[in-house]
Amino acid sequence: MPGDESATQGTTTVLRADWVLTVDARDRVLADGAVAVADGALVAVGPADEVLAAHPGAEVEHLRGHALLPGLVNAHTHFGMTMFRGYADDRDLQDFLGVVIPAEERVLDPDRVRLATRAAAVESVLAGVTTALDMYFFHADGTAGADEVGMRLQTGQLVVDVPGPEGWTWEQRLEGAEQWLAGRPARPGWRPVVAPHSTYAVSPEHLAAVADLAARHDAAVHVHASESAGELDLVASLHGRRPLQVLDDVGLLRPGTVLAHAVWLDDDEVARVASTGTAVAHCPASNLKLASGVARVPELLAAGAVVGIGTDGPASSNDLDMFVALRLAALLHKGAAPSATAGTAAGAAALPAAQVLRMATAGGAAAVGLGADVGALEVGRRADLLAVDLDQPHTQPVFDPVSTVVYAAGRGDVRHVWVEGRPVVRDGSTVRVARDEVVADLRALQRAVDPR
Ligand SMILES: [Zn+2]
CATH class of the missing domain: 2.30.40.10 (Urease, subunit C, domain 1)
Incomplete structure (x- = not known):
């Protein structure tokens, strides 16, 4: 911060x-x-x-x-993953995670996350991004890296059921989240955050504990949801439900929750997201690159949902360029309009420029819980x-x-x-951290990821 x-x-x-x-x-x-x-x-x-x-x-x-x-507000990203940029390309989500997660287990430590996040913050501010909703291990160290650059990083404890690179038990992770939220209460320009990874990496019981924690601290909740068809199959096999149903059942569809991706929503879920005030972080570059599908953004906006735009992490998108993300959002939904409007004036009118700019600024700010603080030029x-x-x-x-x-x-x-x-x-x-310095850091991080 x-x-x-x-x-x-x-x-x-x-x-x-x-x-x-x-x-x-x-x-x-x-x-x-x-x-x-x-x-x-x-x-x-x-x-x-x-x-x-x-x-x-x-x-x-x-x-x-x-x-x-x-x-610009990047509504979903993983800054620490700059060190894995280009490490697992041209794969779908499950295949991508199968390559990246073992590498994270082997490589991540506090200082590397700080340096990788600092590099991401330099890349981001150079591209006009002033706020990002981040999710990664060693979030306090990542925050220190972003602070050096002077960027507004909205982040908090990443919650997963496995020990992860920290080697933490579930109890330690929840305690870490509690301490982070208690130590950084809301103030103008900052909303405390907790980040349960997804309904496939966190059990429903643990998600319920996170929901309780978030409610007690009035925290934003940053979670992946319904990103790919494979995720829906996985969550169905684990819990017999769709990801949004799992989140709804534990009370996590609510204002302050940001669903990253939300590609695979049915009609009822689109309506439920909007009526509960849940926000969506649309990540068009990542969704296209991982062949995850096309999010139902025009329908979400028509239903009144809060929608921001994110890049996703630099291992899956592969940069943190919000200009690319917002232009992709504008173009994608014209071409991918429902067949009734494809190729018509109505299709071309989907997501006009002003609406896309709003998603990348005020929409993202509202999604991350800073709707009164940033995202618009207002007194x-x-x-x-x-x-x-x-x-x-x-x-x-x-x-x-x-x-x-x-x-x-x-x-x-x-x-x-x-x-x-x-x-x-x-x-x-x-102004604060030299571009050359973070380029050197990223080269050194590459050697840590792959010593060949
Ligand atoms: Zn993500």
Whole structure:
């Protein structure tokens, strides 16, 4: 988590840009807009002349040719898996896990997870991601790595029934979760998290204990669910039920629960997810690469479900590029529209650019329990934002900056990123942890994973 010290303490900074994409309740897009930042929060958002007039003593940064937008929220990932990027490609989920889990057992330790997570945080902030919902072993060490970069990592105890790389008993794991939640209560920009892996890696009895723990601490619950057809078969053989039924039976379909993937939902489950306020983290790159299937995102959105976008871990996606993930989401659901609309105007209208940008920002923030804190440029929210340079051959002309960001821009166009009003990327370079340093770390981690 970003620390408490703030470079903007006591001073007000105005960021002015050619376009401000607020992703607020009215989806306002301001041409020649500005935001004012003080003490890590947004204190004004509006037309540049109005914001400048209201803050005469402010430091002003004029971002010509840029769009300012809320920091992207990666709603499902495993940052520590950067060390396994490219290690198990072109396999389905069960095959992938069969390769990766033994490698994790052999390789993971606290310092390696810290370094791998730090590298993932550098990759992420360079791509405009300011918040990520993470799930991995040694979460406290991963958090330390993300803190060095200045990124907002929402993470907590990973709960599985096996001892895992820590060699923990179930009781130790639950105690670890309790201590983490008790030690880090909710505050603006942070919601405590517990992460039971899935209904195939955690028994229903243990999931019920996690549900009780989460309710007592008002914690977000981060869980994989209904990712593949194989998972449905496995859970049916273990528990005689579908994954969502197992979660429903222990009270885990509720606001604050984030279902990673949720590809294989039937009609009743789509309705149940929406009516219970359960969120979904849609991971189009991972779902395509692992041939898991196509999530029913248009139906979930139509039912009123909270949906964010995630990359999944860098061993299965294989990068942490939210620009790719959000563009894939926009394109995939047009082409994969139900047969009644495929090839029609209704199919092409599925998941328009503004809706996808909302999923990658405000939707993700709401999913991870930070819906009032980040994800939109609105007065009172934390000042997490990025500036994208749209003065590029591949981004001009700009008729609609939202469309340009979604369909034409990429992570290489991210020039500046702020978390809590403090710069974490300036002119395309990280401020706190050098890019070269994490590249060297990743090379060393590769030798640990595979010493050949
Ligand atoms: Zn995952």
